[in-house]
Structures are given as C-alpha cells and as structure tokens.
Amino acid sequence: MNPAIAAVTGSTIRALHAKRRPTSINLGIGEPTLRPNIAHFEAATRWVGENGCRYSTNIGDADLREAIAAKYAYPTLAHADNVCITTGSQEAVYVAMRTLLDPARDEVLVVEPAFPVYVKIAQIEGVRCNRVAIDPQTRDAFDAETILAAVTPATRLVVICSPCNPTGRVIAQATVRRIAEGLLARGGEPVYVLHDEIYRELVYTDDVGEFGKVYPYTISINSLSKSNALTGLRLGWMMAPAEIMPQFVKMHGWLTSCASTYAMHVAMEVFRTNDLGAHLPWYVSQRARVLEALRASGLDYVEPEGGFYACVRVGDASMDTLAFAEALIDERDVVAIPGHIFSRTMAGWLRTSFVGEIAQITEAYDRIANFAAERGTLAMTRR
C-alpha cells in the first residue's frame, strides 16, 4: 500500500452526510437542488444518435474549448488551446497540482478558509503545503498583504477559491491586482495562481476579481456543476497559459484519457444557448430570504457575496466543532459542516448551504441557534 494514500483521510463532509436520517434538514449539501435544463441533455442525446459517442482528443472538443475561451476572454488564456476539458473541476485541480509541483522542492500556498481538497492533494502528493488562514469576517476577505507575506522562496503555486467555499466571500478586483503586482515584483521563477472559480456564475456583488484578467500566470478552473445544477455530469475545465498546457494535457491523458463526449455536448448546448446564468435569479432571491432568516435567528454570520453557503458562528475558536456538528445531527436532526475543516480560523463556525426549501432552512437556523444557546457556546461569540 502506498503510505501517502493510507495516511490521508476521506471526506468529513461525506462522512457527516452518511449520518443523516430521512427526516434530517440537510444544510450540509454542496450542490444545487434545482433541476438542470433537460433540453441540453435531449440535444446531446440527439447528437449521439447521429454521431455515436466516441473518444474526443485528450484536450477536449475544440468548439467547446473555443466557447469557453471566448466567454471568459482572459487575455493570456484567450485561445481554445488554453482550455482543457476535464472530469469535473476536481480532476482539473488534481492535474494542475500534480503536474506543476515538484515534491522535492516546491511548496503550495493555500488561502483558507477553503474546500479541503487542495490540502488533501498536496498531502497525497507529498508536496509541502503552507496554509494562510484569513478571518472569515475580515473586511477584505482575501487580504493581499497577508497572502503575499505567506509566499516563500519555494512557493510555486497559490490556490485561491473565490467565490469562496465555504465563506461565500468574493475576492475584489483591487485585491487581485495587488496580489498580481506583489507576485510579479518578486522576480525569479513565476508563481502560478490556481483560481478556483467554480462558483463564478453565482455572485451577488459587482466587484468580482478574476486573476485571469490581470495575471499572466493564472490557472483558472471552473465547471458547470454549480451554475447549471450539473454536479453529476462531471464536466469541468482548466484554463492555463500556453507554456504549461501541453504538460497538463499529457497528465490528464494518462489519468482519464479525455472527458465525456456526451457531457461536452451538454456543455456546448449551455454555451450555445447562453444558459450559464439561468439559475442566478433564483439564487439572488433565495439569498435575500436566507439573509432575513439569518437575521431573525440571532446567529452571527458571514454575508455571502457568491455561491450558496452561509457560515454561522456557534462557538469560539476553542470549541470542538466536529463534536458540535455531530451532536447537531443526533439531537436536532440538522446536517451542517463544521468550519474547522476549512481553516483554523473557522473553528466555532458551521457552513450551511442554502439550496433547499426556505422554510426548512429557517427552521434549521432556529434549531442551530437554540442548540448553541443551550450548550452555552453562543455566549462566547462576538454577538
């Protein structure tokens, strides 16, 4: 057995889900409950009926890659050859980290709070991982000076997930510019930024920073999973500068050959019909109602600027957040994700997703607030 794999743990999120009952209110879930547009599947099915379902090239269908490059129009990622279609965004993250980082000398800097996968992949690959944890309620959600101060001479990659899973905060344009300047000023071998933009289409602010717009060493990763309720389709992509893309495509080829031809045709329909923002209006109105429910609950929370999560505070940094989340399932039938898995600054927090029925979500926030009050942990929060 490979000891690096044996040492890494599985997903806490999936383990908590396994504890849920049929009656549970599930705020743990990391995917939309909206239905995808079935017309896209019907169109892809017709295409298969006429053309079969054969391998694509390793890099993926040229028309889809062109549509993606054109949609985002990042100056150094503007051509179809800057786009590789992957099995969801997760394979893209794996390929980028695996290919770019030399375990013998390189270090990755993960800006937290963040989805645990980046740290897990670094651990599996034996790559040194430096984590910079930012307070979820800080004024600047991705404080540039804090991030730049954490870059070391060995840093070869900085991972930033914005809109952020779990906090829902969005990196500002000025922050992106400041980080880009800082990294460019450093000289020497370039430091790449892996910008995970998987919640990019679900934003509630006009100030949305995108590394691809200003930083030439950007790897932008995205998918249709969240925007179009297509988590089960496993269709994502990576955009990368020309000098490294061939290496990414090679690794992707040896890992999975190519992405699904069927899924690529569903994706092409999404782009062709300009359907990427189809679900945004629902999230905008859902978020407004969620903010009302949060205010009514009395809980301290992070106001989401993107995505479909709201983080709520249930204790201070010293609390056993996993034990709280487990007791919350057992005793109050509410599933929420303990914040400590996303960063040390989120001990005492829960990540709640707001993809379900608003009445259920409101009820769940009340149960969480009462449970924390009864356990006496709430008194320790800032309220």
Place this chain on the structure above:
Amino acid sequence: MNPAIAAVTGSTIRALHAKRRPTSINLGIGEPTLRPNIAHFEAATRWVGENGCRYSTNIGDADLREAIAAKYAYPTLAHADNVCITTGSQEAVYVAMRTLLDPARDEVLVVEPAFPVYVKIAQIEGVRCNRVAIDPQTRDAFDAETILAAVTPATRLVVICSPCNPTGRVIAQATVRRIAEGLLARGGEPVYVLHDEIYRELVYTDDVGEFGKVYPYTISINSLSKSNALTGLRLGWMMAPAEIMPQFVKMHGWLTSCASTYAMHVAMEVFRTNDLGAHLPWYVSQRARVLEALRASGLDYVEPEGGFYACVRVGDASMDTLAFAEALIDERDVVAIPGHIFSRTMAGWLRTSFVGEIAQITEAYDRIANFAAERGTLAMTRR
C-alpha cells in the same frame, strides 16, 4: 514543474493519428465504429428529467455496482462493495496502481505486449516497473512459467491485459490457475493481479481465463467502452477485494469525486436490458472476413482470440517500426500502430484494428504487404 511528468512522453498512438489525412485508411483507431444503442441514452435522459443530475457517492450508484458484481460473479468480488465506478477504465488503472504501490519499495510487473498506459503510470509515479515480454506468436500467449519467473520479492502487482491489446490473444483458464497457484505458493505479502478485462465481452474462444474466478487478490478492471461502443461515455469500473477497496475509493474520491451520474444510468440500462453482448455477433463475422483478408495478403499475423485488433508482421526485431508506420501514413495513406510501443517483442509488427469497412481493411492489408515487400523488410519475417 514536476520532473516525473515532464519526463514521461505523450501517446504515440494519438500522435500518429494526428498525422492522418481525410483520405487515410485508419487501422490505428482503438475504438468501435459501431453506434451505441441510443435507447440507453434516451432512458438516462428521461431519468435526469425526473431526478436531476446530482453527485453519486464516491464509490458509485449501488444498483449499478450490484448489477456488475452479479454479472461477473467472481467469488471474492461478489458484492456491490467490491465494485467502484470510475471515469472509464483508465482512471481505474491509475487509482489501482497509485494506491497499491509504494514507490519506495514496491515493483510492478507488466506482462507485455500490452497497452502502454501501465508502464507510463509506473513511470509517472516513480514505481519500479519490470516488464516481461512474451512473443506474440508463442503457443501459450501468457506463458505462466515465464511470468512467474519474472516475479521478484519486491513485486506487489502483476498487470495482465487479456483479451490482449494489442495481440488479441486470450489467457487460458489453465494458465490463470497456474499463475494463481504460483503467486499463492510464494507466501509473504500478497501479490495482486490487475486483470484488465476491457475486451472481455468480445471473445472468439471458449477458453477464457479470468483471475477473478480463482485468485483472491484480483483487481478486475473493465468498462462498457469496447463492448457497447461507448468510449466517449467514460464509464468504467474496478472490482477489488474488501481489504483494499476503501483505499481505492478514497483515492478515486480525491481525484474525480465520483463518476458521471448520467453515464451510470446509461450503464444501468445496458445491464438491465442484458445488452452487454449486443455487438459480439458483428465482431464475430467481421473477424472471419478479416482472417480471409489477412490470409489473402500474404502477411504473417496473430490470429485474434478476442478484441478487435490483428497484429501483422512487416519486418524483424531490428527494424525501426515507428519510421515504418510513419512512412506508411505518408506514402500509402494507411494508419497502423507500431508494435514496439507494446513490447520489445513486437518490433517489426503493426497493430491494426478491424473496426472499419472490410473493403478498406482488405485494401490496407494489401498496401501494407506491398509496402513492406518494396522496402525489403518482409524477407526478414518468418514467412
């Protein structure tokens, strides 16, 4: 850049395909040209219309896993929990090799001729790879004594692809039993056998050896890509003993989360309608016509017992087989894959696939025979 990735080369097969012209007769192709049954896609599309397209568990849909376990009924792999659904069989091979092998101490033995991916993955992972190359025309295509003699104390995994890509030869039941006995008699830590069975449904012999039937340390890998013309669906699976499956599922989870929910529903339709052997009659009749064409061509060939490849001899072991294959495209407009990429014993051979029109295939064999005759390489073969 990770030097292990930089050092590995891309796919020779894909590179040769890139040279082909619209007029080329393509015998290089490694996928069916038959159409998949569109009814399975229509059923999966209806399912998505009713249920959405959400993540599955990491291991995959339980109904599909149960159908697969029941279909093959391998004694130690007989339960749904022995099956993990993957993004094609290639991800399954990667996960198995990556998870099982410790680069610091383990060695993998690849039985060749074989598809190059196993050696490439070992190279990427820095795992010592021992290759045992068998003559494609030997009486026993997978000579047990030769294979057992190549097992060292460090061998932790033996990779066997049968029905074989490229030779089309099928391992006999008695050979499987003999190898299993030999590995069990060895004592110490178990040696796993990765039996790549991706051509399992396309066989032209009754004597089909399956490690899953007799050897408790079998990892069986398969897919619907070849049997049901679904290469572009990216749906495969690995079957593994209970003691290692949780580690495989964990690695698979961090790599790609889960396989496509849509693809799993297409696969469920294939099993539900008992459609796994639907294309076999076509291949049986195609193979008979191909054997006629081969005999007429005068070429020396390996008679395929499974799959859809026939290997033909165009020179001796000292020939530059890649140069021959490239010249064959440039000068005779025929794409075929040089045998040396599958094993040192196949220098001087070409892999041809027989998935296309029989008239074209016949024409291609004639061109190959004439080209080899003109270049004077044929005189060196055994004919």
